[in-house]
Amino acid sequence: MLGVAASVVVVWYERRVPRRKRIGYRVQLETPIGDGASSALPGAGAGSTLVLIRIENDGSEGIARDDYDGPESDEGFGLTAVFGNRTVSSVSVPLTHRSHLVGHLNGRAGRRGLSYEGGTLRIPSVPLNPGEFFKLMVVLSGGEVHRNRSTTLDAKPPLFSGVSRTITILLTASVLMLAGIVFFGEEDRGPIGCEGGTLTVTGSTAFEPVLKEVAEEYRRDCAEAGPEIDVDPHGSTAGIRELVAAGREAKEDSPPMVALSDGPKPDGLPELRENPVAVSLFTLVVNKGVGVKNLSTADVRRLYRGEITNWSELGGSDVPVRLVSRDANSGTRQVLQRQVLGRGETANSSVDCRTKDDSTAPVLRCELDSTDLVLRTVAELPGSLGYSESNRAAGQDVTRLSLDGRVPSVDDLQHGDHTYSFREVEYAYTYGQPPTNSLASSFLMYLTRTVGQGVIRTHGHLPCHGPGGERLCADPGL
Numbered sequence: 001m002l003g004v005a006a007s008v009v010v011v012w013y014e015r016r017v018p019r020r021k022r023i024g025y026r027v028q029l030e031t032p033i034g035d036g037a038s039s040a041l042p043g044a045g046a047g048s049t050l051v052l053i054r055i056e057n058d059g060s061e062g063i064a065r066d067d068y069d070g071p072e073s074d075e076g077f078g079l080t081a082v083f084g085n086r087t088v089s090s091v092s093v094p095l096t097h098r099s100h101l102v103g104h105l106n107g108r109a110g111r112r113g114l115s116y117e118g119g120t121l122r123i124p125s126v127p128l129n130p131g132e133f134f135k136l137m138v139v140l141s142g143g144e145v146h147r148n149r150s151t152t153l154d155a156k157p158p159l160f161s162g163v164s165r166t167i168t169i170l171l172t173a174s175v176l177m178l179a180g181i182v183f184f185g186e187e188d189r190g191p192i193g194c195e196g197g198t199l200t201v202t203g204s205t206a207f208e209p210v211l212k213e214v215a216e217e218y219r220r221d222c223a224e225a226g227p228e229i230d231v232d233p234h235g236s237t238a239g240i241r242e243l244v245a246a247g248r249e250a251k252e253d254s255p256p257m258v259a260l261s262d263g264p265k266p267d268g269l270p271e272l273r274e275n276p277v278a279v280s281l282f283t284l285v286v287n288k289g290v291g292v293k294n295l296s297t298a299d300v301r302r303l304y305r306g307e308i309t310n311w312s313e314l315g316g317s318d319v320p321v322r323l324v325s326r327d328a329n330s331g332t333r334q335v336l337q338r339q340v341l342g343r344g345e346t347a348n349s350s351v352d353c354r355t356k357d358d359s360t361a362p363v364l365r366c367e368l369d370s371t372d373l374v375l376r377t378v379a380e381l382p383g384s385l386g387y388s389e390s391n392r393a394a395g396q397d398v399t400r401l402s403l404d405g406r407v408p409s410v411d412d413l414q415h416g417d418h419t420y421s422f423r424e425v426e427y428a429y430t431y432g433q434p435p436t437n438s439l440a441s442s443f444l445m446y447l448t449r450t451v452g453q454g455v456i457r458t459h460g461h462l463p464c465h466g467p468g469g470e471r472l473c474a475d476p477g478l
Helices: 002-016 099-106 162-184 208-221 236-250 297-304 331-341 371-380 390-394 410-414 439-448 451-458 469-474
Strands: 023-033 048-057 077-082 087-092 115-117 120-124 133-141 197-203 227-231 257-262 272-286 322-326 364-368 384-389 423-431
Touching (some): 099 133, 197 236, 208 227, 208 439, 227 439, 236 423, 257 331, 272 390, 272 410, 297 331, 331 423, 364 371, 371 390, 439 451
Parallel strands (some): 197 257, 322 364
Antiparallel strands (some): 272 384
C-alpha cells in the first residue's frame, strides 16, 4: 500500500506541482543551407544554418500573457532565445492550423511581434493552452552546426520525467517482491506474537463456541510455539470467581487465565482488567408447540413474575407456562434481568423441569447450568420458555421470539439501530495486566484484533474492534 501510495504521489507531484505552468522548447531541425536556398529563405546564404524551433506549453494549466515575467515583459516580449556566436539573419512562422497564434507572433493590437538583433531572438508573450505549441523557422549565419538530437518533429513530450519513472519502477518492484514473500513464503509461520505456555479460558457458556474455535486456530497458527489452551466455560459468574481466586493465590503474578463474562464484572474487583470483545445478542426461546412468536417486554415481565400461567392468555396454545432458566452463575441470566426484566427472577420451584416441587408457586421454574441444556430442554418440554445467545438458538428445534416486534440482528447494530434491548457486551477479564510476552496477552490480541474478529462475526456477534462495534462497546447504553 505504501508503494502504491508513493507512486501516486510522485505522479501527482510531477504533473501538478512543478509543471502547472511550464514552457518547453525543442530544436527539431538544424541543418546547413547553401546558396540555392537564398531565393526561398530571407537572409539565407553560404554558411547559413536553418533551425526549426518548437515552443510548447507542456504544463497542466494554460499560460496567459500576464504569466510571462521576463526582463522584457513590459515591452510585450515573453521569451528570449540566444544563439551564442551566431547571428539571426531572419525568422518566420511556418504555416500552422493555429492561426490565432500567428497573429500574436507577427504583432497585432499594438503589441510587438518577433524581433531579433545579433544572436538574440525576442519572442512575444503568446497565450498557450495546455499542449498547444508554435514553431519558428530561424536562419542563422556563422558558428558551427551541431548534430540534432531532438525527438521526432511533433512527438509529445514524455509524460513523466526520468526521476519519476525510476522511482515508480523501484516502488513497483518492491511491492511485487513483498507480495511474493507474503504469498510464496513459508506457510507454517505463525502470526506475529505467538507465545508458548499454558492458558485456561473460562467463564461464559454462551461464548463457548467462539472460544473453542479461536483457541483451535491459535494452536494451529502457533504450532511451533507449542501453546496449551484449555477452554472450560461454566458460567460468567463462576468464571470471574475462579479468576479472582487464582489471582489472589498467585499474589504478585497474573495467573495464566482469562475469564469471559456476559456483561461487566461485579463491583469491588478493581484488580480485574477489562477487555471488551464483542456485542452479544440474546433471544427468548419457546417450545414450538406454544404458538407464540412475539412478546412485548411487559408480557415477558408478567411471565417471569408468574402472572401468566397459560400460553392461551397470550393468544397461544392451551398449555401451562414452564420457565427454563440458567443458574445463578450465568451471565446470560444476568443480562435478561438487567436488560429485559428489570429485576431478578422468581424462586426455583422444580428440580427436573417437569414436576413442580413447590405447590404454592404460580408457575413451574427450573434452573440449568449451561446454554445447551436450556435449549435441549425447551425443545423437549411443552409450554417451556427459556433464553439463549441468539446464534446458538438458530440451529435448535425451538422458536426464537421477537421482542417488541424486533429481532436480534448484528447488521442492524452495526448500522446504528440499537432498539433491540436483549444484548450485552462480552468482556474478557485478566487478573491484573499479564506480561506482554505471555500467552494470555497474545491470545487476547488474537481474539480481539486479528483472526478472532472473523470467528466472532461468524458466530453472530459484533466485534468490538470492528466497524460499528467500537462506539457501542465504549457506551453499551446506546
